[in-house]
Amino acid sequence: xxxxxxxxxxxxxxxxxxxxxxxxxxxxxxxxxxxxxxxxxxxxxxxxxxxxxxxxxxxxxxxxxxxxxxxxxxxxxxxxxxxxxxxxxxxxxxxxxxxxxxxxxxxxxxxxxxxxxxxxxxxxxxxxxxxxxxxxxxxxxxxxxxxxxxxxxxxxxxxxxxxxxxxxxxxxxxxxxxxxxxxxxxxxxxxxxxxxxxxxxxxxxxxxxxxxxxxxxxxxxxxxxxxxxxxxxxxxxxxxxxxxxxxxxxxxxxxxxxxxxxxxxxxxxxxxxxxxxxxxxxxxxxxxxxxxxxxxxxxxxxxxxxxxxxxxxxxxxxxxxxxxxxxxxxxxxxxxxxxxxxxxxxxxxxxxxxxxxxxxxxxxxxxxxxxxxxxxxxxxxxxxxxxxxxxxxxxxxxxxxx
Ligand code: C5P
Numbered sequence: 001x002x003x004x005x006x007x008x009x010x011x012x013x014x015x016x017x018x019x020x021x022x023x024x025x026x027x028x029x030x031x032x033x034x035x036x037x038x039x040x041x042x043x044x045x046x047x048x049x050x051x052x053x054x055x056x057x058x059x060x061x062x063x064x065x066x067x068x069x070x071x072x073x074x075x076x077x078x079x080x081x082x083x084x085x086x087x088x089x090x091x092x093x094x095x096x097x098x099x100x101x102x103x104x105x106x107x108x109x110x111x112x113x114x115x116x117x118x119x120x121x122x123x124x125x126x127x128x129x130x131x132x133x134x135x136x137x138x139x140x141x142x143x144x145x146x147x148x149x150x151x152x153x154x155x156x157x158x159x160x161x162x163x164x165x166x167x168x169x170x171x172x173x174x175x176x177x178x179x180x181x182x183x184x185x186x187x188x189x190x191x192x193x194x195x196x197x198x199x200x201x202x203x204x205x206x207x208x209x210x211x212x213x214x215x216x217x218x219x220x221x222x223x224x225x226x227x228x229x230x231x232x233x234x235x236x237x238x239x240x241x242x243x244x245x246x247x248x249x250x251x252x253x254x255x256x257x258x259x260x261x262x263x264x265x266x267x268x269x270x271x272x273x274x275x276x277x278x279x280x281x282x283x284x285x286x287x288x289x290x291x292x293x294x295x296x297x298x299x300x301x302x303x304x305x306x307x308x309x310x311x312x313x314x315x316x317x318x319x320x321x322x323x324x325x326x327x328x329x330x331x332x333x334x335x336x337x338x339x340x341x342x343x344x345x346x347x348x349x350x351x352x353x354x355x356x357x358x359x360x361x362x363x364x365x366x367x368x369x370x371x372x373x374x375x376x377x378x379x380x381x382x383x384x385x386x387x388x389x390x391x392x393x394x395x396x397x398x399x400x401x402x
Contacts, residue, residue, distance in 0.1 A: 002175050004182035006034035011080060011087040011116065013109045014054070016044025018159040019091035019125035019168035024049060026090055026171035027057050033175060038063065038080060040109045042096065063108055077108060081115030086178060089113070090151070091125035091168045094136050100148075101139035117247070119181065119228075123151040123174055128164030147224075147245045151177055184393075187400060189230035194271040195223050196264060196278035196311065198238035200257045204303060205289040212279050213363045216240035218328075218388050219277035223249050225392035226273075234267045236260055238278055257281055257308035268315050268323075273399055275326045276312040279363075284308055316347030324402055326350045326395070330362060336380065339373050349402055350374050352395055360385045367391075372398050 010030055014023045030037050039054045039062045051062035063075050081087075089096065089109070096109065100122070105111045113120065122143060130136060131153060140150055151174055154167045169177075197219020201211040220242055223235040227248035235244055236252045238260065244251050252267070254260045257280045268274055283305035293300050312327045319325050327348045329339040332355065339353035353371045360367040368391045371382040383394055 002029075002033040002179040004179045005030065005175070008035045008085045008182060009083050010035045010037045010178070011084045011112060011118075012037050012039045012058075013087060013089035013092075013096075013113065014039060014041045014045040014049065015089065015091060015093045015096040015109065016042055016047055017091040017093045017125045017168070018048065020045055020048035022168055022171055023090055024053060024057065026088075026174055027054060029171050029175045030178075031057060031059075033179070038083070040064070040080070040112050042107050042109045044093075045109075063112075066108055066111075075108060077111040078115045080112050081117060084116055084118040086118050086121060086181070087113065087116045088121045088123070088174065088178065090121075090123035090171075090174055092122045094124075094126045094130045094133075094139075097122065097124060097136065097139045097143065101142040120148045121151055121174070121177065121181075122148055123168050124153045124166075125168035126153075126166050127158055127160050128162055128166045131164070131166040149177070149181070184229055187229045188226055188396070191231045191272045192234070192270055193223075193226045193231040194234045194236065194264065194267040194274040195219050195226070196236045196238075196260060196276050196280075197223065198240040199279050200238045200255065200260055200281045200308075202256055202281045202284035202308075203288045204285045204300070205291065205293045207292050208300070210281055210284065212281060214238070214240075214279035215364050216242055217364070217366065218368060218391070219275075220244060221388040221392040222275055222277060222395065225389065225396055229396065231273075234271070236263045236267060236278070257284060257311065261309050261311045261314060264311050264315060265318075268318065271323065273324045273326070274315055275395070275399075276315075277328050278311075279330070280311055281308055310346065312348065313346040319347060324349045324399055326352065326399060329353045330356060332356045336371065336373065339371070343373055343375065350398060358385070370394070374402075 037058045041064045055062045099110045100113050151169050155165045156167045158166050198216035199212045199214040201209040203209050223233050224246045227233045227246040233249045252263045254263050286304040286306045325348050329342050331338050335353050335355040339351050343351040351373045354361045356362045358369045361369040368388050369385040373380050
């Protein structure tokens with residue numbers, strides 16, 4: 001059952017598609033699950049389903065215009081956006097998807113969408129050719145990049161009597177998606193999670209550095225996933241090209257291993273969980289120059305290096321009862337053996353082992369294939385190749401089980 005929807009404030013956005021008739025069932029199921037639902041409908045939506053039905057079922061007047069026709073009262077999309085725990089747009093037509101993706105705020109539903117601080121779920125419904133058009137694909141991609149959740153359309157018979165992808169997902173399924181989201185959403189509430197991500201870069205001189213190929217994707221995926229489970233996240237990040245999107249993530253930008261160490265020691269003090277996903281440079285130049293080294297006169301064929309501190313091990317030595325410390329081990333061979341050795345040497349509670357020998361695992365990819373190793377008595381857990389987001393979810397579930 002959908003126990004996690006009880007008391008939740010949901011905005012149900014309805015746009016002008018045949019599938020709007022299914023929104024009535026969706027509304028009924030949400031109300032039955034104990035949610036408080038405010039329907040916002042587009043002018044076209046009203047051609048398909050009447051506000052009277054919707055307000056009778058939701059127990060609230062349906063919002064459609066910027067002003068109430070009777071009283072002249074202004075409907076505040078800002079207040080609505082703040083009230084909501086989630087917004088669901090179902091059905092979402094090609095046109096509304098395009099407007100949401102591009103901020104075309106010409107009706108109450110789109111202004112509400114733009115004001116919504118809560119997570120947004122979008123269930124597209126349209127004919128198969130519209131669904132497959134590059135314009136729709138691009139707009140959905142944009143919405144995904146804003147952190148919105150797309151509830152993929154199903155395949156089957158469409159209103160046009162053609163068969164293909166474009167059917168709005170069934171109301172029961174949409175309720176399931178929301179229920180799962182809220183169940184997960186509170187699993188790290190009240191916890192402070194510190195995560196390191198990306199490479200560190202070690203200056204040789206003002207223009208040159210020693211670095212590595214880490215893109216930060218795994219660490220950022222962990223931060224997004226932890227934040228969406230309600231954690232307060234401190235993401236200590238080396239230089240990367242990506243950004244954290246989910247509210248609740250505080251990013252501390254660092255460059256070198258020494259800077260990362262200082263930021264981690266500070267953040268670890270009041271953290272419940274620390275996950276070390278950064279690829280810290282093993283060495284740094286012993287004497288970084290403050291001017292550009294002249295190749296011709298000074299030469300750069302001999303750079304003296306000194307070892308960087310092991311940040312994970314430093315936190316492992318300071319770890320208090322109740323704090324959980326998790327590391328990564330990126331190996332090319334003897335992955336499990338080496339991972340196990342690091343687990344005990346660095347005083348970790350769990351280590352995520354990935355092997356560069358596995359296709360799709362490691363640096364730069366959007367996927368990863370991991371094995372989790374635990375302390376004495378618990379058997380390793382291996383997972384198949386998955387998106388880094390899904391891997392992040394598996395890792396956090398495992399941490400919660402420690
Ligand atoms: O020893 P190795 O570099 O393989 O260990 C990997 C794990 O230790 C990762 O969790 C990494 O983030 C962490 N680490 C660290 N500081 C270092 C080296 C590694 O925190 N100097």
